[in-house]
Structure formats: C-alpha cells, structure tokens
Amino acid sequence: MPSPEETVKLVQQSMAVYVKPREQAEHVRRVIAYHLQSTVEGSRPGGPLCLIDASANISEPYQGIRGATQEFFKASAANSKALEEFETVRKAHTQLNQPAGPVIKPNxxxxxxxxxxxxxxxxxxxxxxxxxxxxxxxxxxxxxxxxxxxxxxxFKDLRPLVKVPREIVDSLAMDENADRRDLASLVEKLDKVLLKSKLLLTREEQYLQTLKSQISLDPRSVTPSAKARALDTTRNELINWIESELSKASTNADDSDAGHDSDSSHGPSTSGEKPGEEDEVAKKTRQTIMTKLGTVKESYQLYVAARKSLVAALKEPVSMSARPVAEPPVRQPQESPATTEGSSGTASYLLLPYLSKLSELTAAQKAVIAYKSHFNVALAKQLKEACQIIDHLVPESQLLPQFPWPASERAKHLNPGSLDHLTAAVSDQPDLSSQIKPWVFASDSARIATMETVAESIEDGQVGIESINKTLTEIASLFGEVNGDSASISQGDPWADLALDLGLLGPKPRP
The missing domain is CATH 4.10.170 (p53, subunit A)
Known part of the structure; x- marks a missing residue:
C-alpha cells in the first residue's frame, strides 16, 4: 500500500492537466462569456455556464452548431469526461484503503x-x-x-538525680483514675458561684442601706475626745490579746524544748544513731528560735511604748508653745504589762459581752447565708428544669396556637421599663413567669370559651325543653289529660261524659 505522500504526488500528477491558475481560469471564463454573449445577440444567459451536470451525455457530435458554442460544447464534453475519470480513480483509491474484514463500530x-x-x-x-x-x-x-x-x-552528661523515698513520690504522683471534670460542669459551677456572689452582694448592699437608714448618729458630730477614748480602749484590748498569744507561744516553745531535751537524753539508750550530732542541731535550732523570739518581743515592746506616747499626746490639749520632742522610749519589757493592767480590766469587762454577742450574730448570719445560698441553688435548679420542660412542651401544645398571647401584652412584658424586665435583668435567671403567662392566658381563654360553649348548649337545651314541654302540653290537651291548674271541667259540658279512647259513654266525673 503506497504511503500518503506518494498518493498525494500521484493525484497531483493525474490532476495537473486539469488544474490551472486562478487568473487563467478567470480569463478563460471571461472569453467564453464574451463569445456566448455575442452569439445570443445581446441577451444574458440564464445561469452560470460552468455548472453543467456531470451525468449529461454531451460527447456526441453536434451538427449545425458552429463558432464559440461548438467550442463550448466540446469543452463541456471534455470536462464531463475528466469528471468521470476522476470519480473512477477516487472509487478505486477508496476500495484500496478499506480493510478486508468487516468494520466493527465501537459501543x-x-x-x-x-x-x-x-x-x-x-x-x-x-x-x-x-x-x-x-x-x-x-x-x-x-x-x-x-x-x-x-x-x-x-541524659548521659547529666548528674544523677537525688534518690527520693517511695512514699513521697507516691504522694506527689497524679492519680490517673481521678475523675476528669468536664468543661460544661466547670462552667456550670462557675455560673453558680457567680450567681451566689451576686446574691450576696445584693443582700450586703441592701443591709448596708438598711443600717445607714437606721443609724441616727452622725460620725461628724462625735467629739475628738470620744474618738480617742474608743481608740485607746480598742488598742488596749488588741495589745492584751497579742501579749497573751505571745506568752502562749513562748510557753509552748519551752515545753517543746524540754521534751526535746528529754528525748535527746533518752535517745542514746534506745537508738543506735549518733546522739551528739542531733544534740548540736537541736541546740542551734533552739538558740535561733529564742533569738528571733526575743527580737520580736523587743520590737513589739518598742511599738507599744511609741503607741502609748502617741495616745497620750492626742489626749493633751494642743498649745502653740514650743515643746521638746520626746525621745523614743527605752525597752521596758517588765513595765508594759503593768501599765496597761488597770485600763485593760475595765475595757475587757465592758467589751466582752458585746464581742460575744457579735460573734454569735456573725455565726448566725453565716448560717443564714449558707442556708439561703443552698435554697437559692436548689430553687434555681428546679427553675431551670421547669423552664426546660416548658420549652419542650411548647411545640407539642395544641392550646397555645389556638389561643395565642396578644401582641399588646407581649410588648408590655418586653418593655425595658417594666417590672418583669427589670427583675429578669437583675436576677440573671430564666424568667419562669414570662414563659408561664402564655400558658395561663391560653388556659383562661380555653376556660372562657368552654364556659361560653356550655352556656350556649344549656340555652339550646332549655329552649328545646321548653318546646318539648309545650308540645307535651298540647298533646295532653288533645288527649284530654289536663291538670287542675291548667283548666277546670265544666259541669254542664256534654262532651265531658264521653271517653276519648273509644268514643263510648263513660262514668260521670265525681263532684
């Protein structure tokens, strides 16, 4: 089978006789058209002469035709013959290129x-x-x-860690089985704490306002001497309490030192460790503690003396004369308890009942606050559950769509200046009343509608009963069954002796 290039060359060689340049073909057409126009005596041809049917048989010689027309027919016959040859060559080429077997078209x-x-x-x-x-x-x-x-x-270049006892490691280890608190539970607990703090703050503010309204004494009207006496009494009580605590601490320290000494004296006989080193460490520790305790006592005595001098200066009247500046007092560890012994007895006798009463009131107030917070938490939980239940029941209710809440009432409730709105904003809790009001309105509307329906049914029944009574009365009158109140039988009526059932004469009615 020849290659495509050879096929193209073969076709070009076979068609080279019939292929002419465009200019030459145009020139030939113009010449033929001119000759034809001169032959037909000035009339234009009906169509283009180059469009000749290839199937037309014009190969026969034409007699009686001369001139350009004869040449045209000869050219047309040559053209038809060339077209037939071209068609024959094309069919042969197509048959050569077709495959031998049947062509299967792919699906x-x-x-x-x-x-x-x-x-x-x-x-x-x-x-x-x-x-x-x-x-x-x-x-x-x-x-x-x-x-x-x-x-x-x-870790090869690092120093080994200090060995720690197993008990300490176990105590510091984290328990893997401990309950992991969920984020939601933490948020809920935080909300509860925040709510509790808000409630406590609100109650404290209310209590403060109540105390301010109850207190009639103006702090500006108190004299400086009264303030000084009150301050002196309070400070003396504080001094006595601190001194008593220090004395207790020193007594406990001495007892512990004595016990330690006794333990150290009996130590060598019961243990096999080094008693000398333990005694030295205990002595050093005891000396350090006693030194620090003495320093604290001295500093506190200096503070007490300076405070007493300040209080005495406040009690004395102020004068414009120059007064010498008092030097800081010298340490007097034995005089400070004796100087305050006389005034502290009277002050403690006066303040002790009030302090005990205040402690009792404080404990009672703490208990009340704890109970109130517990009750508030329980009520808030129940309120939340009730609101959730109401929210779940709203889509299932058939009463709310039938009797919706009026828009005027809803706007009045949602008004920022309304009492319900302010209460909900302050309490920071779900407003149960706002969720219950549509249900209350729907139930009232349903009750009123039911009562109206029942009243209408009763009225219809009464009308029916009256009509039935009237009909029965008419039937009774037709059958002659009349009551004493409705009519009286006339004695002279001749029809009264007749029986109404069979028309026979009946017994006369008794007078």
Missing amino acids: RYEILDDKLHLINQQEKSARLGTLERHIDILSEKPATNPDFLSLKPI
Missing part, C-alpha cells in the same frame, strides 16, 4: 467505561505517587532511626 458506553476506568487509574497512581514521595522524605529524616528516640544519649 459508546464501552468507550465511556474505558475512559472512566482510565481516569480512576490515573488518580490512584497520583495518590500512590504522593504517598511514596512523602514516605521517601520521612525515611531520609533522622527520626526514623530507632536510636533517635532513646533517652540515654540525652
């Missing part, structure tokens, strides 16, 4: 399936190539080495 669905399968295979190949590329990248990193995660090379 378009099979082609589509093959295309989809090819696309899936390409995508799978791309994914596998991506995975392989990333695996190669990871394999090049040092973390893939099994020794990379070993801790021995990391």
